[in-house]
Amino acid sequence: MSFPIASIALVNSVLFGVYSNVLLVLTATPYQERWTHPAMYTDIFLAGCMGGFVQSYCLGPFDLIKVRLQNQTEPRLKPGSPQPRYRGPLHCMASILQKEGVQGLLRGSGTLMLRDTPTLGIYFVTYEWFCRYSTPKGQEPSSTTVLVAGGFAGIASWVTATPLDVIKCRMQMDGLKERLYRGVVHCMASSLRQEGPGVFFRGLTINSARAFPVNAVTFLSYEYLLRWWG
Numbered sequence: 001m002s003f004p005i006a007s008i009a010l011v012n013s014v015l016f017g018v019y020s021n022v023l024l025v026l027t028a029t030p031y032q033e034r035w036t037h038p039a040m041y042t043d044i045f046l047a048g049c050m051g052g053f054v055q056s057y058c059l060g061p062f063d064l065i066k067v068r069l070q071n072q073t074e075p076r077l078k079p080g081s082p083q084p085r086y087r088g089p090l091h092c093m094a095s096i097l098q099k100e101g102v103q104g105l106l107r108g109s110g111t112l113m114l115r116d117t118p119t120l121g122i123y124f125v126t127y128e129w130f131c132r133y134s135t136p137k138g139q140e141p142s143s144t145t146v147l148v149a150g151g152f153a154g155i156a157s158w159v160t161a162t163p164l165d166v167i168k169c170r171m172q173m174d175g176l177k178e179r180l181y182r183g184v185v186h187c188m189a190s191s192l193r194q195e196g197p198g199v200f201f202r203g204l205t206i207n208s209a210r211a212f213p214v215n216a217v218t219f220l221s222y223e224y225l226l227r228w229w230g
């Protein structure tokens with residue numbers, strides 16, 4: 001449990017930190033004037049893409065370890081049964097480093113970057129659009145608006161990210177036994193050939209159901225923290 005929590009804290013602070021600072025540079029509008037002088041959607045999109053690009057490199061190794069541990073489906077240790085491949089996050093990291101090298105720890109990071117750069121642009125644009133649409137001009141959005149806008153931003157982002165999310169997970173699991181895929185394009189083509197277009201939407205419902213509450217709370221915390229420290 002402490003492993004995903006630590007990674008969420010680090011990754012979100014990188015994402016929101018890069019986003020806010022890039023937006024500040026692009027618009028030259030301080031946070032306090034954000035709702036009276038709204039930024040252009042193209043600037044919001046660019047700042048979100050930049051945030052997504054940088055965060056994907058921090059997220060890469062954490063995400064790989066999470067995917068490997070989640071896919072470890074052997075039953076839990078019974079007396080006398082063999083040890084599982086990975087005994088926990090640190091053991092997983094050490095054994096990837098040992099068997100697959102530093103390169104191995106970055107497996108899937110390129111696909112993660114392709115997944116997160118545009119979809120985090122969409123994430124922040126959806127959030128801002130919903131806040132502006134539901135709030136009278138020049139006013140700050142209410143907490144309820146922030147919650148709902150954050151929830152929809154999460155869903156919009158996950159809907160667009162799911163095709164590359166499926167490919168990313170496959171790339172991250174590749175290399176455990178024999179290598180199946182030569183790269184992202186080969187992985188996409190062979191998944192499509194063997195399983196049809198539906199393969200790109202696998203996990204979409206569960207991703208969206210998780211995205212609403214998670215991102216509602218994420219944006220509410222972000223807005224509150226900015227108000228306290230702003």
Ligand SMILES: C[N+](C)(C)CCCC[C@H](N)C(=O)O
Binds near residue numbers: 119161215
């Ligand atoms: C870009 N992508 C869709 C992958 C994530 C967007 C939302 C980020 C949030 N930390 C979450 O986990 O839901």
